[in-house]
Amino acid sequence: MCGEKESKKLDLVPLSKDSVSRRIRSMSEDVLETLIQRIKNSRFYSLQLDETTDVADLANLLVCVRYEYKGAAHEDFLCCRPLETKTTAEHIFQLLDTFIQEHGIDWKKCIGVCTDGARAMCGRHSGVAARIREVAPEMRWTHCSIHREALAVKKMPDELKSVLDSAVKTVNFIKVRPMHSRLFQVLCDEMGSEHVQVLLHTEVRWLSRGRVLSRLFELHREVLMFLQDKTFPLSHLSEDTVWLSELAYLSDIFLRLNDLNLGLQGLSVNVFDVKDKISAALKKMELFEIRAKAGDVSAFPSLESFLSDNGLQLDDSVRDNVIAHLVSLRQQLREYFPVTPKENNWMRNPFNIETSDMPTDLTVAEQESLIELSCDETLKCNFKKQSLVDFWIQQHGEYSVLSDNAVRVLLPFATTYLCEKGFSLLAAIKTKYRSRLDAEPDLRLKLCSIEPDIKGLCAERQAHPSH
Numbered sequence: 001m002c003g004e005k006e007s008k009k010l011d012l013v014p015l016s017k018d019s020v021s022r023r024i025r026s027m028s029e030d031v032l033e034t035l036i037q038r039i040k041n042s043r044f045y046s047l048q049l050d051e052t053t054d055v056a057d058l059a060n061l062l063v064c065v066r067y068e069y070k071g072a073a074h075e076d077f078l079c080c081r082p083l084e085t086k087t088t089a090e091h092i093f094q095l096l097d098t099f100i101q102e103h104g105i106d107w108k109k110c111i112g113v114c115t116d117g118a119r120a121m122c123g124r125h126s127g128v129a130a131r132i133r134e135v136a137p138e139m140r141w142t143h144c145s146i147h148r149e150a151l152a153v154k155k156m157p158d159e160l161k162s163v164l165d166s167a168v169k170t171v172n173f174i175k176v177r178p179m180h181s182r183l184f185q186v187l188c189d190e191m192g193s194e195h196v197q198v199l200l201h202t203e204v205r206w207l208s209r210g211r212v213l214s215r216l217f218e219l220h221r222e223v224l225m226f227l228q229d230k231t232f233p234l235s236h237l238s239e240d241t242v243w244l245s246e247l248a249y250l251s252d253i254f255l256r257l258n259d260l261n262l263g264l265q266g267l268s269v270n271v272f273d274v275k276d277k278i279s280a281a282l283k284k285m286e287l288f289e290i291r292a293k294a295g296d297v298s299a300f301p302s303l304e305s306f307l308s309d310n311g312l313q314l315d316d317s318v319r320d321n322v323i324a325h326l327v328s329l330r331q332q333l334r335e336y337f338p339v340t341p342k343e344n345n346w347m348r349n350p351f352n353i354e355t356s357d358m359p360t361d362l363t364v365a366e367q368e369s370l371i372e373l374s375c376d377e378t379l380k381c382n383f384k385k386q387s388l389v390d391f392w393i394q395q396h397g398e399y400s401v402l403s404d405n406a407v408r409v410l411l412p413f414a415t416t417y418l419c420e421k422g423f424s425l426l427a428a429i430k431t432k433y434r435s436r437l438d439a440e441p442d443l444r445l446k447l448c449s450i451e452p453d454i455k456g457l458c459a460e461r462q463a464h465p466s467h
Contacts, residue, residue, distance in 0.1 A: 027452035028441035036103045042067040046112035046412040050419040056435040059083035064418040072390045077447035080440045089120040093131040110136040112412020144416040145274045152332040157324045163246045171198045210254030217251045245318045252300035278337045289326040347406045
């Protein structure tokens with residue numbers, strides 16, 4: 001398939017598993033050495049950490065780092081270490097502290113730690129964040145925004161919660177029984193449906209709820225036909241127009257919440273990005289609420305289509321439940337994402353700052369520096385051509401105090417997205433056939449943006465005498 005020339009090159013690759021493993025480890029060590037040196041040279045750095053259990057029932061602590069390098073913020077995988085015994089805050093901190101101390105990284109430069117809301121991580125007195133704050137006084141703990149959004153959307157009115165539970169039971173009745181699943185697939189094929197299977201709901205997968213409800217509503221006619229001759233206690237619900245209306249609404253609103261969740265994911269997300277996404281979501285919820293009170297459901301395509309296709313009017317009970325849910329969503333999102341103080345708004349656009357609106361938390365000298373920066377037309381031209389954190393990192397030379405203040409706010413992680421991405425990769429690398437594998441070198445080469453020095457590594461090794 002490759003050709004004779006390429007096959008000869010492949011023949012030169014050592015086939016020994018130990019040789020391949022040694023080379024992977026050598027490249028990983030070279031990348032780690034470069035990364036550690038970059039972190040040491042950075043003014044500040046921030047961490048995100050999370051733990052998960054792999055296929056071998058071994059708990060793994062995964063840590064990622066954000067730091068300054070060549071006038072820009074970089075995000076990289078730092079380490080993945082096994083927690084061989086307990087997963088308490090003390091054990092997690094000891095493991096992390098050992099790694100930091102072994103590589104000579106200064107804890108005092110750590111200005112942010114992002115974790116989930118587990119007690120072991122965020123405990124006020126003995127959590128990992130509290131232990132880190134003892135050695136890094138300037139550290140600020142951040143609860144992952146993706147986790148907070150997932151927690152905020154769990155609460156809903158009892159009537160809609162009943163619809164969700166019934167939908168999950170219906171899906172389970174079809175999906176978890178292999179014979180039912182096969183028969184349902186045949187039925188969907190015969191009816192010419194776009195999809196042939198419903199989807200299982202998984203709590204640990206943030207986006208699964210919206211997809212499950214959307215798929216179930218798309219196939220509700222097929223489900224009704226399938227359940228006609230089955231002894232399923234909830235089969236009558238597929239004929240209930242009120243239940244189907246509420247199911248259509250839930251599928252629409254959770255798809256929108258999925259979009260919000262996806263918007264919070266990604267690289268280089270900072271606190272201002274999260275604030276903007278949540279503010280937009282809250283205003284949309286308010287708009288949907290106003291429209292729903294007037295009987296307008298155009299914001300929910302599935303619900304509007306269902307009512308139109310069946311010649312139905314929006315039921316009063318459905319409208320009340322929709323309004324109650326939208327109000328609850330706004331309250332929950334505001335509870336998990338409280339209004340942030342406006343003192344840091346000057347960091348977002350220092351060129352629109354007015355003298356009367358100078359932040360009071362800055363000294364007179366810092367306010368004078370901010371005025372000088374706001375009047376610099378050259379900087380203003382370059383401001384929108386780069387990310388916010390990169391702009392402030394590059395101002396360290398001329399406006400060092402302002403740069404330090406801004407970087408302390410912008411450099412910390414807002415989510416644990418990189419850790420979640422690493423967990424997905426860990427599950428793919430460490431399978432039941434490779435359950436004893438030390439996955440850290442493989443994860444580092446896959447997740448780290450630093451390229452290993454291949455020429456340097458080759459020069460350090462003597463070629464085999466037979467070649």
